Amino acid sequence: MTPNPIHNYLHDHPIHWKPVLAWVGLFALLYGAGLFIPQGFDWVHFFGQGAVSPIWTPWSAVVVKFLNWPLLVAITLFALIYRTYRYNPSPLPIVLALLSLPTVWLMILGNLDGLVLAGLLLMPWGVPLVTMKPQLSTFALFAKKKWFIAAAIWGVLTLLIWGLWPQALMGTFAPDWRAEWVQDISLFPWGAIVALPLLWFSRGDEDLLMAAGSFITPHLFPYHFYLLMPALGRMKPGWMILTWLLSWTPLLANWLGNIGWHAGNVFALVLWMGVYFSKPRQKKIDPEAAAS
Numbered sequence: 001m002t003p004n005p006i007h008n009y010l011h012d013h014p015i016h017w018k019p020v021l022a023w024v025g026l027f028a029l030l031y032g033a034g035l036f037i038p039q040g041f042d043w044v045h046f047f048g049q050g051a052v053s054p055i056w057t058p059w060s061a062v063v064v065k066f067l068n069w070p071l072l073v074a075i076t077l078f079a080l081i082y083r084t085y086r087y088n089p090s091p092l093p094i095v096l097a098l099l100s101l102p103t104v105w106l107m108i109l110g111n112l113d114g115l116v117l118a119g120l121l122l123m124p125w126g127v128p129l130v131t132m133k134p135q136l137s138t139f140a141l142f143a144k145k146k147w148f149i150a151a152a153i154w155g156v157l158t159l160l161i162w163g164l165w166p167q168a169l170m171g172t173f174a175p176d177w178r179a180e181w182v183q184d185i186s187l188f189p190w191g192a193i194v195a196l197p198l199l200w201f202s203r204g205d206e207d208l209l210m211a212a213g214s215f216i217t218p219h220l221f222p223y224h225f226y227l228l229m230p231a232l233g234r235m236k237p238g239w240m241i242l243t244w245l246l247s248w249t250p251l252l253a254n255w256l257g258n259i260g261w262h263a264g265n266v267f268a269l270v271l272w273m274g275v276y277f278s279k280p281r282q283k284k285i286d287p288e289a290a291a292s
Contacts, residue, residue: 023082030077034070040110043069047112055171058162060132063115076106076114079121080230087233093240097229100247105223113226120206120227124150131155135224139199139213140206172219182258183221183250185265191215198272207231211272215265222250222264231275239274246270 039048046052048069052060080103084094097103106113116137119129127150130137141151158165171177178184187194195216202208210228214220225247232240246267253260 023078026081027074027078031070031074033077034073037069037073037107039069040106040108043072043110047072047110055168057132057134057158058165058168059128059158060112063129063132064112069110072110072112072114073107075118079114079117080226083117083121083230084233087230090233092237093230093233093235096232096240096244100226100229100232100244101250102223102226102229102247106226109223111223113224117227117230123147127151127154133224135217135219136210136214136227138217139209143204143206143209181221183253183261184219185222185250185262186218186220187215187265188218189216191265194269201276202272205275207234207275208272211268211275214268220264222261222267225264225268225271228268228271231271235274235278239270239278243267243271243274 047064047067050061050064052064077098080097081094084097087093113133115129116133119126119132120137120140123130123144124147127141127147130141131151131154138151141147172184172186192215195212195214198212198215199209202212207228207230211231214225229247232243235243246263249263249267250261252263
């Protein structure tokens with residue numbers, strides 16, 4: 001009898017239906033909640049009408065056509081909850097991630113970063129979603145070789161389909177961009193002084209890579225840190241609380257002026273430290289003890 005590869009796979013990897021149904025139920029609940037949550041500004045004026053900014057990646061307009069507001073809400077909140085839970089099933093980091101400024105800001109704005117986070121959960125197949133908004137997610141692609149290869153293949157395909165679309169991204173370098181978008185906290189190019197050593201110590205870790213990359217990305221709003229809020233689940237309690245509190249500090253711009261937005265850069269550095277110094281360390285083995 002010919003072996004059935006699907007049967008063999010399911011035998012070796014049985015599906016645990018209870019947690020699957022629980023997660024499906026949560027997604028349905030979040031979709032229902034989206035029917036009552038007020039629509040975000042960007043959704044009302046752009047995405048809900050099938051429009052995206054010229055500086056966006058061209059396949060974003062294709063993805064938007066398959067969305068409605070409740071679905072976007074469900075994906076945004078589900079991806080955040082699920083990724084945080086995978087790091088730490090305790091309710092505290094999940095609640096803090098939901099109540100952080102980047103998440104609240106994103107929900108009020110109605111932007112698409114939730115799709116990017118969902119793409120990270122689906123890598124390497126999620127690369128089209130991950131690269132929709134590449135400000136931070138691009139750095140996560142360097143965490144694993146197969147992710148980088150998938151991104152390279154997707155990049156070539158997009159060039160064949162849409163032509164030299166990366167030229168449109170240069171709009172963020174225009175002189176009037178910073179004058180209009182004062183909440184853009186990019187430190188490019190001088191942020192490389194901080195980013196390069198952090199990237200070296202971040203090798204193989206997608207959260208650390210994104211946090212380090214935030215110092216060199218040419219375009220960054222504080223709500224883009226939504227992608228990193230699940231990393232609260234990786235931190236020791238002290239780092240977790242401190243990082244969550246600092247996530248709200250960009251609001252200091254209301255009192256300090258435009259410089260206050262850059263508190264988000266301090267937040268990114270503390271988040272990187274919180275994850276890095278909370279990682280379990282490998283114990284050094286005494287060679288003599290090992291030999292005996």
